[in-house]
Structures are given as structure tokens and as C-alpha cells.
Amino acid sequence: MSLADGFCLDEPTRKRLHERIGRELPSEVWEHSPVGHRLLIVPEVVSERTQGMLYKPRTAIDREALEMGAGWVVAVGPLVGAPGAPHPVGIVCEHPRDLLGKHVLFKSHSGVNIKTDQDDTEFGGKHALLVLTDRDILAVGEGL
Numbered sequence: 001m002s003l004a005d006g007f008c009l010d011e012p013t014r015k016r017l018h019e020r021i022g023r024e025l026p027s028e029v030w031e032h033s034p035v036g037h038r039l040l041i042v043p044e045v046v047s048e049r050t051q052g053m054l055y056k057p058r059t060a061i062d063r064e065a066l067e068m069g070a071g072w073v074v075a076v077g078p079l080v081g082a083p084g085a086p087h088p089v090g091i092v093c094e095h096p097r098d099l100l101g102k103h104v105l106f107k108s109h110s111g112v113n114i115k116t117d118q119d120d121t122e123f124g125g126k127h128a129l130l131v132l133t134d135r136d137i138l139a140v141g142e143g144l
Contacts, residue, residue: 006033008075013101016144017072026116033075034131040075041130068138069108071130073099080134103141110136
């Protein structure tokens, strides 16, 4: 393994992810792997104006945008959670593959957006992906 070899979701987990997010990711997503302490995330798309059946006022939308985002880990670099690294993820995973398919929370406006659709913008979009470092992860939840 070289420093550039990362890990991504296996085929059965990809199918579960596609069912969960309601779309299939472009095949190009699986041709690249993150390097170092980086993770590739599929952000959750949340309605801006409603949550369930409740109307959300503009102040709530603005506050949420400043707080955190959530998404699914689809690929990780080989150094994610490396022992001795000053990154909080190192405490919850012994190997970078342990984070694949996990639901994570991260600080809003973290990382770099990757456009995967012509409607995506440099600030994200319905189909954009997100590259974060493991220090951007605030919490790790259940997997797919």
C-alpha cells in the first residue's frame, strides 16, 4: 500500500447508499480515492423551507447553515484516524475502513465541494460531494 491508496465502499454498501439517498452516484466517484487524512462525503440534502410537515422560519434556516452538516462517508484516505495523529476520529476507528458507510456530522462550510452535476455550484448543490479532513468530523453515527 502506498500513501495514495485510499479505501471506498464495496458494491453491496454502494447499493444501500444509493437506495438511502435516492440516486446513483456517477461511476467516476469510485475511480478516485482520497489521500492522507481526507474523506469523501455524500452530504444529506435537507429541505430549506420545511422539516417534515413543519414550516421553518428564515432565522432557523440561517442558524442551521452556520452550525453543522451531515452525510455519508463513501471513501477515506489511508491516514484517516492514524494512531498518534491529533485528530478526534482516531479515537473511534482503528482502521480508516471502519468509517466507510458511516453517517457523520461535520461543521458547516467545511471542506471542498465537488460538482457532479451541471446544476451544482461551487458552494454545493443537490448532487455535490464534499471532501473533508478527519479533523472536520464532529460525530460518527450508524452505518449503512
